[in-house]
Amino acid sequence: MHLLLSILADGEEQARRLLGELPPADDEGQLLGRGPAAECCRGVARQLLGRGPAAECCRGVARQLLCTFRKAIAVAKAIEAAGGDSPRSADEGAGAGRDAAQAQERQGQGVCKRRKGLPRWTKKFRIPDDANLEYTPDDGFSWRKYGQKDILGAKFPRGYYRCTYRNAQGCAATRQVQRSDADLAVFDVTYQGAHTCLQAQRRSAAPPPPPAAVAAHDVQRSPPALPDPDMQLLENFRNGLKVETDGLPPPPPPFHGHSTTAFSFAYAAAGAAGYSP
DNA sequence: GAGATTTGACCGTC
DNA sequence: GACGGTCAAATCTC
Numbered sequence: 001m002h003l004l005l006s007i008l009a010d011g012e013e014q015a016r017r018l019l020g021e022l023p024p025a026d027d028e029g030q031l032l033g034r035g036p037a038a039e040c041c042r043g044v045a046r047q048l049l050g051r052g053p054a055a056e057c058c059r060g061v062a063r064q065l066l067c068t069f070r071k072a073i074a075v076a077k078a079i080e081a082a083g084g085d086s087p088r089s090a091d092e093g094a095g096a097g098r099d100a101a102q103a104q105e106r107q108g109q110g111v112c113k114r115r116k117g118l119p120r121w122t123k124k125f126r127i128p129d130d131a132n133l134e135y136t137p138d139d140g141f142s143w144r145k146y147g148q149k150d151i152l153g154a155k156f157p158r159g160y161y162r163c164t165y166r167n168a169q170g171c172a173a174t175r176q177v178q179r180s181d182a183d184l185a186v187f188d189v190t191y192q193g194a195h196t197c198l199q200a201q202r203r204s205a206a207p208p209p210p211p212a213a214v215a216a217h218d219v220q221r222s223p224p225a226l227p228d229p230d231m232q233l234l235e236n237f238r239n240g241l242k243v244e245t246d247g248l249p250p251p252p253p254p255f256h257g258h259s260t261t262a263f264s265f266a267y268a269a270a271g272a273a274g275y276s277p
Numbered sequence: 278g279a280g281a282t283t284t285g286a287c288c289g290t291c
Numbered sequence: 292g293a294c295g296g297t298c299a300a301a302t303c304t305c
Contacts, residue, residue, distance in 0.1 A: 145282055147297060160296070282303070291294085
């Protein structure tokens with residue numbers, strides 16, 4: 001969900017830039033200049049029923065795009081607030097995992113050594129070239145190692161860590177750290193459960209990479225079902241939205257989900273900026 | 278002495 | 292029964 005919000009905020013920002021970079025128009029709304037942006041806008045205007053002056057038409061498209069992103073952000077935040085912010089665990093998405101989760105549910109949330117119910121996600125860490133062999137990736141949280149196992153088929157053992165404040169503050173976050181077989185400088189770090197301790201609250205101003213922000217690395221993730229209208233709306237949004245950028249200035253660097261820069265977005269209520277369903 | 282790490286044993290899942 | 296995740300006693304570090 002955090003990744004979704006980041007992407008939507010990114011799209012909103014690009015729509016804002018698009019709106020700001022449209023070429024000037026004359027008094028009648030006709031585009032001035034012959035640059036690529038002007039030609040692009042004329043092309044868009046021709047495609048959109050040939051109506052209205054090109055400049056106004058393009059601004060309308062850009063405004064609508066901006067409003068669409070804002071509305072999508074609002075929907076995403078509503079879903080998040082409703083409790084949909086936890087990324088689906090690998091097991092939850094798969095059929096076998098669903099069965100296991102249901103089995104656990106049948107057991108009445110009993111003690112389970114494999115905590116299937118908690119969200120789980122994987123991130124890759126690359127260590128500095130000059131780091132020694134004992135180096136372990138530092139994500140800013142305080143972890144306590146509680147186990148190490150040799151894993152079948154893996155050259156390096158897997159380390160098991162839990163939050164240092166597990167007992168003091170009841171934080172259930174754990175992580176597993178395993179050095180990649182293919183690249184000694186890369187660690188695969190699997191997180192399970194979100195931090196509920198004070199160190200997580202202290203970091204909230206500059207949030208750590210959220211669960212979904214590293215979804216690209218979660219190779220076990222399966223496409224979630226879309227049982228409710230909000231999720232269907234988001235899916236339709238994802239499938240249906242296409243932004244033509246030919247002739248426009250190069251886009252900013254792509255978002256990789258590892259930005260540590262906090263972002264904010266103030267979105268207007270749907271309809272406040274000319275949005276219509 | 279308190280807290281962290283190590284490591285063999287135990288247990289649940291597949 | 293194999294494997295992965297966790298426990299807990301022993302050990303280490305500061």
